Amino acid sequence: MSITSELIEFCHKVYEKGYVAAYDGNLSVRLDSERILITRSGICKGNVTEDDLVEIDYEGNVLNGSGKASTESKIHLLAYKNRKEINAVVHCHPIHATAFASLGEGFTQPIFPEVILSLGKVPLCKYATPSTDQLPNSMRPHIDYAWAMLLENHGAVSFGKNIKGAYFRMEKLEHAAQILFVARSIGRERKIPLLKLKELYDIAESTYGIKIDKKSRMDF
Numbered sequence: 001m002s003i004t005s006e007l008i009e010f011c012h013k014v015y016e017k018g019y020v021a022a023y024d025g026n027l028s029v030r031l032d033s034e035r036i037l038i039t040r041s042g043i044c045k046g047n048v049t050e051d052d053l054v055e056i057d058y059e060g061n062v063l064n065g066s067g068k069a070s071t072e073s074k075i076h077l078l079a080y081k082n083r084k085e086i087n088a089v090v091h092c093h094p095i096h097a098t099a100f101a102s103l104g105e106g107f108t109q110p111i112f113p114e115v116i117l118s119l120g121k122v123p124l125c126k127y128a129t130p131s132t133d134q135l136p137n138s139m140r141p142h143i144d145y146a147w148a149m150l151l152e153n154h155g156a157v158s159f160g161k162n163i164k165g166a167y168f169r170m171e172k173l174e175h176a177a178q179i180l181f182v183a184r185s186i187g188r189e190r191k192i193p194l195l196k197l198k199e200l201y202d203i204a205e206s207t208y209g210i211k212i213d214k215k216s217r218m219d220f
């Protein structure tokens with residue numbers, strides 16, 4: 001499957017999953033050191049075709065395709081410019097994750113072992129006016145380590161080595177947010193004890209070869 005058809009597939013998927021409504025959200029992949037393929041602005045992700053994708057350079061100028069690049073391309077550019085291992089970016093407004101973002105809460109506490117291993121710490125980026133430079137600037141303190149971020153009063157963004165990886169992080173984030181939402185409706189979640197958290201990090205490294213960066217470790 002070509003990188004273009006893969007990007008289209010995951011555009012449809014975020015809409016089907018309800019992670020975006022109407023024209024919300026934007027997805028992109030890095031093509032090479034000069035070009036990024038991104039959804040154009042003002043389209044429903046559920047109906048994206050090849051004609052709805054534009055190629056932009058690392059300054060956000062359109063190189064190929066018709067229409068304007070997504071208004072949130074600055075989110076994507078910040079990630080690609082700062083992390084060479086990131087090759088795909090997904091930005092959505094999933095209901096539960098965005099609800100936590102509107103409460104001003106990131107996912108920085110150790111609650112679910114699998115989430116800790118697959119997403120690491122999910123920081124909250126301070127509220128910023130969409131489409132301005134405030135938005136990438138709000139992500140800047142966390143861009144060197146995070147694989148997913150919550151944007152205060154706005155939504156979520158996830159990164160991947162490929163589009164599938166970025167999408168699955170978004171799915172995992174929204175799933176965790178949904179569980180936490182249910183937990184809070186019947187009580188209060190409990191944190192994994194510090195000793196067990198350390199054990200988890202040790203096992204992650206020795207058994208799965210997952211090295212968890214110091215900054216990615218959960219707050220305690």
Ligand SMILES: [Zn+2]
Pocket residue numbers: 025072091092093130154155
């Ligand atoms: Zn948005």
